[in-house]
Amino acid sequence: MTLVNVIRIVGIALAAALLASFLAVAEGPAKNSPPDIGLQGAQWLSPGADVLAALTETPGECLKPAEDAETAYLMEVGRTAFRSPLLFGGPAARSGLSCNSCHLDGHDNPEFFVPGLSGAPGTADVTSSLFSKVREDGVHNPLVIPTLVDAAEKTSFGTASPQPSIEAFTESAVEDEFQGAPPPPAIIKGVAAYVGHLSADACPAAPVRQSARRAIDDVSRAVAAAKAALERGDGPTADFLMVSAQHAAGLVHDRYSGPKLADERAALVGLSRDLGGARRLAESDPAQGAEALAAVEAALPEIAENLHKRRKKSLYDVKTLRRALED
Numbered sequence: 001m002t003l004v005n006v007i008r009i010v011g012i013a014l015a016a017a018l019l020a021s022f023l024a025v026a027e028g029p030a031k032n033s034p035p036d037i038g039l040q041g042a043q044w045l046s047p048g049a050d051v052l053a054a055l056t057e058t059p060g061e062c063l064k065p066a067e068d069a070e071t072a073y074l075m076e077v078g079r080t081a082f083r084s085p086l087l088f089g090g091p092a093a094r095s096g097l098s099c100n101s102c103h104l105d106g107h108d109n110p111e112f113f114v115p116g117l118s119g120a121p122g123t124a125d126v127t128s129s130l131f132s133k134v135r136e137d138g139v140h141n142p143l144v145i146p147t148l149v150d151a152a153e154k155t156s157f158g159t160a161s162p163q164p165s166i167e168a169f170t171e172s173a174v175e176d177e178f179q180g181a182p183p184p185p186a187i188i189k190g191v192a193a194y195v196g197h198l199s200a201d202a203c204p205a206a207p208v209r210q211s212a213r214r215a216i217d218d219v220s221r222a223v224a225a226a227k228a229a230l231e232r233g234d235g236p237t238a239d240f241l242m243v244s245a246q247h248a249a250g251l252v253h254d255r256y257s258g259p260k261l262a263d264e265r266a267a268l269v270g271l272s273r274d275l276g277g278a279r280r281l282a283e284s285d286p287a288q289g290a291e292a293l294a295a296v297e298a299a300l301p302e303i304a305e306n307l308h309k310r311r312k313k314s315l316y317d318v319k320t321l322r323r324a325l326e327d
Contacts, residue, residue: 043096044113045113047113050111057208057209060206060208063197071193077237079194081194081244083098083244089181102124102145105208106147106149109122114130123143135161135177151166152199167189184237216307218248222248223241223242226245230293238286239283249275253265256310260313267306274292275296
């Protein structure tokens with residue numbers, strides 16, 4: 001199956017329900033599992049995890065600056081791909097699993113847990129057929145999920161199937177561990193550039209609060225990278241990034257639930273629709289696609305500001321989220 005077909009199949013509907021239903025049949029519900037409030041990220045939490053903390057703050061990104069413009073571009077491509085379920089394809093994509101699910105902001109994730117895939121929290125069996133038949137070894141042997149911070153200092157990458165470079169490790173993870181379609185070359189190079197610039201020296205002093213502004217910034221950076229890819233004549237990479245931007249907008253939409261936030265949700269739906277329009281234009285005329293993306297970029301600051309004004313009604317707000325978890 002080609003990447004274009006994978007993109008069309010996966011699209012914006014990267015639904016967590018598919019994997020959840022599969023796991024329910026395979027393993028049954030986990031005891032003391034976190035409450036299901038329909039937010040991606042909650043489905044990967046271990047039983048007994050502090051759900052409120054996990055959904056309101058992250059370790060923060062430890063990203064050192066790029067050395068030149070080309071590296072900066074690749075890092076932005078990789079940053080988006082790192083957070084996009086589209087990278088893996090198949091069941092992983094449909095369930096919303098991304099690199100960032102296991103490696104939160106590039107760190108480890110001690111609360112990551114999937115029944116049948118994990119042992120203790122923070123572990124995963126990377127030789128399981130749950131997502132791919134390629135590496136299945138018939139043994140439940142989950143490994144501790146490592147941090148990727150300072151990965152560039154290593155000489156070997158991966159435990160189950162060691163690779164000589166971050167690029168080779170990324171290709172192996174996509175095609176073998178998750179049995180996904182090979183992504184465009186710039187995506188692999190981008191992930192390698194992004195991971196290669198994760199450095200302990202660049203870590204924030206304290207955890208970072210999740211917010212609509214931060215989430216919309218993810219959308220904005222994906223859109224900017226997609227526009228740059230179109231301007232470079234790289235349509236497949238641009239398309240990957242536009243779908244990923246739609247997914248990122250969908251994550252924000254999930255946080256703005258309830259009848260009092262209908263306008264905010266409508267704005268996010270409109271944003272996704274505009275991205276879809278840019279994709280269609282870019283297929284036949286990359287220049288028009290880039291113009292459409294520039295219009296999306298211009299609209300994002302106002303969307304972000306309106307979302308920020310209504311943040312206390314959203315599930316980004318600690319008190320509002322706590323009430324939702326208690327209901």
